[in-house]
Amino acid sequence: MFGPTRYIAWAMQFYGQVPYDLATSGVPLVKWSELGLPVPDIDDFGAYAALRGAIARHNDVPKAEVVPALGTSQALFLAYASVLSPGDELLVESPGYEPLTRAAEGLGATVRTFERRAEEGYRVVPERVAAAIGPRTRAIVVTSLHNPTGARVEDDTVRELAAIAEARGAYVIVDEVYAPFDDLPEDGVFRRSARKIARNVIAVSSLTKCYGLGMYRVGWVLGAEEIAERAEAAALATFGHLPLAHASYGSAVLGAVGPLAARAKALLAGKREIAERWVASLPNAQWSAPRDGLFGLVTLPGRGDLLRSIEARARESGVLVGAGSFFGAPESFRLSWASCDAARFAEGLRLLEPLVAG
Ligand SMILES: Cc1ncc(COP(=O)(O)O)c(C=O)c1O
Structure with a gap:
């Protein structure tokens, strides 16, 4: 059975509801009318094959390794269901x-x-993973960029x-929704999918975070052919097939990724540096110091669970x-510079100071 996902319930209650949103983890949504694309034929059955092809081209992988999904969320479910x-x-x-x-518990x-760990820059330390892996482990799961530290x-x-997984006949699942x-x-064309690193690596991703296309739910699983076959079987058994409109619009918007990449760069420019300077100015705060992306983790050691204070702010x-x-990570908060422009972001940081002061 699937238990409630507390984080998403909380996010739905607050995200997008406040004037200074330093929480949302994707670049602002782009509207269809802004894309300048011709309206696709949503009755064309060829759209299914076109979407698979467009996802394969976007990720520079063979078509046989692609299973389309509803966002990274469903891709993750299908990847889990396949192992x-x-x-x-x-x-x-x-x-x-x-x-x-x-999703795994469900x-x-x-x-x-x-x-x-913070003191290791939130790196994944393979020795620690090797020490934790057991005979029943079927997959090791990481996010890159790491949510919540970047x-x-x-x-x-x-x-x-x-290699650690292979020795157990297991897989590595990389959620690379923030990787580009x-x-x-x-x-x-995103040429650096973790899928290409080894036979037993499965990558999941979508156009949600980097390109402002979250509501189109264009996601995918990339895996070796046996994984693609099993993910496909899980898809058929649980939802049959995705809506034809999803495939039609999905392959259309994949054609707009280039300009949307340029848009995202412009929207993000200079804001990570503002965050970094702000955190450096705080006494007693630690920072995950991400090199890129749109969020980092601020930790206030000794402050206990910050949830109620965050809600109060x-x-x-x-x-x-x-x-x-x-x-x-209850003594921490994820600080995102995705939504606000630079001036609003700086003002939001100023308004946040009472939280940090305690
Ligand atoms: C690591 C990670 N994976 C997946 C998702 C969900 O992505 P999607 O909206 O494409 O389902 C999120 C959203 O916050 C995320 O942070």
Whole structure:
């Protein structure tokens, strides 16, 4: 059975409801009318094959390794369904994005965690993963960039994780929905999918975070052919097929990724640096120091769970940050520069100071 995902319930209550949104983790939504695309034929059955082809081209992988999905969320479900049976075990990073755990539990798996530690820059340390892996572990799961710290999982690390997993006949699942942020592809092709690193790496992603296309729910699983076949079987058994309109609009918007990459770069320019300067000015605050992306994690050691104070700031001053509590980091908050322009972001940081002062 699927338990409630507390973080998403909380996010739906607050995100987008405040004037100073320093919590939302994707670039602002783009409207269809802004894309300048011809309206697709939503009765064309060829759209299914076209979407698969467009996803394969976008990720520079063979079509046979692609399974379209409704956002990264459903891609994750399909990836899990392709490797997990009840009683299996999954190794997930901590702190972590809660749905990574809930989706696995819902499929009857047991979730165990390995730490990504502040003093190690929130790197994934393969030795720690190797120490935690067991005979029933079917997959190791990481996000890159890491939600909530923004730390990248380097390719060499994924390679090491893949070798650790391979020795157990297991997989590595990389949620790479934030991965393109270090070099958003203005030619529309993301060439660095973790899928290409090793045979047993499965990548999941979507157009949600980098391109402002979250409501189109264009997501995918990329995996070796046996994974693609099993993910396809899970799809057929649980929803049959996706709406034809999803496929038609999906392949159309994939054609707009290049200009949307340029848009995202312009929207984000200079704001990470504002965040960094602000955190450096705070006494007693630690910072995850992401190199790119649109958020980082601020930790206030010794302050206990910040959830109620974060909610109070949202109500009293209209400034919201992501509560670390939902990621297993209660003394922290995720600070995002995705939504506000630079001036509004700076003002939001000023309004946040009472939270930091305690
Ligand atoms: C790591 C991670 N994966 C997946 C998602 C969900 O992505 P989508 O909206 O494409 O389903 C999120 C959203 O916050 C996320 O942070």
